[in-house]
Amino acid sequence: MKIRNNLPKSNPHLHIDLIKKGWVPMREPKHLCHAILLSIPLMMVAAILSIGVIHIFSTISFHEFGLTADKISLTINVPIIFMLILLLILHEIFHLIFIPHFITSDKTYLGLTLFGGFVITEEEIVKSRYILITIAPFITISIIAPLLLGMLGLLTPALKFLIILNxxxxxxxxxxxxxILKQVPKNAILTSNGPYTYWRDIEVNEEIK
Known part of the structure; x- marks a missing residue:
């Protein structure tokens, strides 16, 4: 694993090599800003799902977040900043830990940009594992965590806010x-070239990690 302070760029020579070996580039947003814009509707859906889980155990209202009809009151203090940083770290860790051999991999990158943290791996990974890596932070922090915290009676307004923010x-x-679900066949492996993703079918007799 390598630590970076910027997103790794695609390698044009690697792109040509991957195409020659039968890898298919995914149709995906080429810039992070474009991806963020396209994902805004999903942002609302994800928040509603998380709020629904929280609501199983606890009431939730704008008032407890400092939002009322006549005013907006936001308190930003050192503990909140610390919790936000911790949330960012945890989100990326839950991506990272499901990457095979991430500690020893020299094709896996962890870093921080102005848009937040990132984890990118150029290892070859089966589709099911790749899906797990992709969705792990949402499922763990925004679905499983509120279920557990709710059962324990520990859903504070600050934790609710962080869960929904995640x-x-x-x-x-x-x-x-x-x-991935739309474009990549069931029996396929995926890899990356910087921010770009590629897939190819797994041969029946091919041994994969």
């Missing part, structure tokens, strides 16, 4: 998930 921040992940 759901909204997972919208690009959900967009990627939908693109």
């Amino acid at each position: 759901a909204m921040a997972s919208s690009v992940d959900i967009l990627n998930l939908l693109l």
Whole structure:
């Protein structure tokens, strides 16, 4: 695993090599800003799903987040900033830990940009595992966590806010998930060339990790 402070760029020579070997480029947004814009409807859907899970155990209202009909009151303090940073780290860790051999991989990158954190791997990964890597932060933090915290009676307004924020921040992940489900066959493996994703069918007798 390598630490970076910017997104790795695509390698044109690697692109040509992948095409020659039968890899198919996915049809996906070429820029992060474009992906964010396309994922805005999914942001709302993800937030509603997370709110629905929270509502099983606890009431939830705009008032507890400082939003009322006549005013907006937002309190930003050191603990909240710390929790936001921790949320960002946890989100990326839940992507990272499902990448096979991520610790020893020299094709896996972890980093932080102005748009948030990122995890990119150029390892060859089966579709089912790739889907798990893509959706893990949303399922873990915004679905499973509120279920567990709700059963324990620990859903505070601050935690509710962070859970919903993570759901909204997972919208690009959900967009990627939908693109994979639509374009990539069941028996396929995926890899990346910088921010771009490729897939190809698995040979019946091919051994994969």
